[in-house]
Amino acid sequence: MAEFFKKYRFSPDYSFKGNPHRGIATNQCYNGDPLLQPGQLRDEHADNAFVPFLTPAGYFPSSVAYFRWHWREVEPIEGQFDFSCADRALEMCKRRGQTLGVRLVVYSSAANGFLPDWYVEKYPCEPANPANPDFRHPAHESPEFVAKFCTLLREFGARYDAHPLLESIDIAYLGPAGSGTGFGGYPLELCEKFAQAWQEAFPQTFRLAQTADPQLRTAVATGAGFRMDGFGDLRENGSSEVSKKISWNHMYDAYPREIIEGQAAEVWKRAPVTIESLYFPAYWFDRDFDIDFLLEQAEKYHPTIFNPKSAPLPEKWRDKLDVFCRKLGYRFVYRQVWYEARVKAGASFRFQSWIENTGLAPIYYPYEFALRLRQEDREAILVLDGIDPRTWLPGDVWLDRVIPMPAEMKPGLADLSAGLIDPETHQAAVCFDIKENFSDRWASLGQVEIV
Numbered sequence: 001m002a003e004f005f006k007k008y009r010f011s012p013d014y015s016f017k018g019n020p021h022r023g024i025a026t027n028q029c030y031n032g033d034p035l036l037q038p039g040q041l042r043d044e045h046a047d048n049a050f051v052p053f054l055t056p057a058g059y060f061p062s063s064v065a066y067f068r069w070h071w072r073e074v075e076p077i078e079g080q081f082d083f084s085c086a087d088r089a090l091e092m093c094k095r096r097g098q099t100l101g102v103r104l105v106v107y108s109s110a111a112n113g114f115l116p117d118w119y120v121e122k123y124p125c126e127p128a129n130p131a132n133p134d135f136r137h138p139a140h141e142s143p144e145f146v147a148k149f150c151t152l153l154r155e156f157g158a159r160y161d162a163h164p165l166l167e168s169i170d171i172a173y174l175g176p177a178g179s180g181t182g183f184g185g186y187p188l189e190l191c192e193k194f195a196q197a198w199q200e201a202f203p204q205t206f207r208l209a210q211t212a213d214p215q216l217r218t219a220v221a222t223g224a225g226f227r228m229d230g231f232g233d234l235r236e237n238g239s240s241e242v243s244k245k246i247s248w249n250h251m252y253d254a255y256p257r258e259i260i261e262g263q264a265a266e267v268w269k270r271a272p273v274t275i276e277s278l279y280f281p282a283y284w285f286d287r288d289f290d291i292d293f294l295l296e297q298a299e300k301y302h303p304t305i306f307n308p309k310s311a312p313l314p315e316k317w318r319d320k321l322d323v324f325c326r327k328l329g330y331r332f333v334y335r336q337v338w339y340e341a342r343v344k345a346g347a348s349f350r351f352q353s354w355i356e357n358t359g360l361a362p363i364y365y366p367y368e369f370a371l372r373l374r375q376e377d378r379e380a381i382l383v384l385d386g387i388d389p390r391t392w393l394p395g396d397v398w399l400d401r402v403i404p405m406p407a408e409m410k411p412g413l414a415d416l417s418a419g420l421i422d423p424e425t426h427q428a429a430v431c432f433d434i435k436e437n438f439s440d441r442w443a444s445l446g447q448v449e450i451v
Contacts, residue, residue: 002342018063018097019430022329025064025307031096036311058312060325064167065093066101066307072116081155090165099167107137108177150197157201168206171198171219180212191218216262225271226264233278234289268302268361275303280311291317295324302361304329331359334432334443342449348404355397362393367420374415380406381426411450417442
């Protein structure tokens, strides 16, 4: 029996192939936009113009853009919604080769995110800052707040849920920017209402919860993943009463407890985990934070996306951050293929492969594993039944199938390739981590002789 057998090695430029749904994210901007400089803050209301695609020095190519929009921006008049910011962002993501992560923000700060004027005038509010009486937040437990903000969610979901470029949406409703700060004691019933509201508005979009309890626990129960904002926080501010060495920070006092108590330690196996840096990695560097400890902790949580807020990465840490970003999410290394190399026309042939996921997480989107046969102007795409790449956790995958040779293949040689394809278009969407990828993201496996 004629056989074909080939071993593969990884491709060193993997992180530059633009594989979707993983890796570093841009923040309030797109692939190729200028990075933030020291002292700058990104204008969350900016309508970014198109610039030629070129990853700025000090960052990595990105397949995900992350944006926040305030309630007052998308519902300037009660019951009248303006989602043009989302339309522009989705169009720009299409042009820049990215998908879009979104947060709808109730309010954030006196400088950049008051409540809508119409809400403050008509519905129950409370002072958000005693020093600034004009800066108010909603009475979070009031039925008016729940009803009005859930209406916004339904309207946004009706327009964008299942959009092919919508990567995820945050579940955020308590505290400045929805971070939940200082609101951990709110009733379980309130968190359950909002978790259910996001699930109903976005049944086909990945939802990402805050890690604070009970926000995390109630959202995870609806199938949500989670996001870790403030990641990298090792601040030891201290005070006259509390030693610097025992003062509170996210890395020691928040995540280990919140993720266990929120019953979210295994969530990464079915829904994404994303991390957003506290300020920027340059902030960590300037304060001599332990980058090895931080990246070690990050890997433990199996993240798919890292958002360092589009600020330059410290040059002395770039190699370590590059290695980390290559591990984010899935990383499918095609290790080995074996198949019968000579097949009778109309007969079947046996096909085996070893694929290894060397990343930190599975892929969460329903791509299909397929083989493609090509002869001059003839092509056949064979989707292999019973193979779900979403189940490819870190580790080994072994495929073994007997495959009928398509009738349209004629005697002679046929090129054989493998791909993870979009079920609708049958176009390959994900590159395997090998050098033998074609420009259309199919992986070259060799040839079959049809006799």
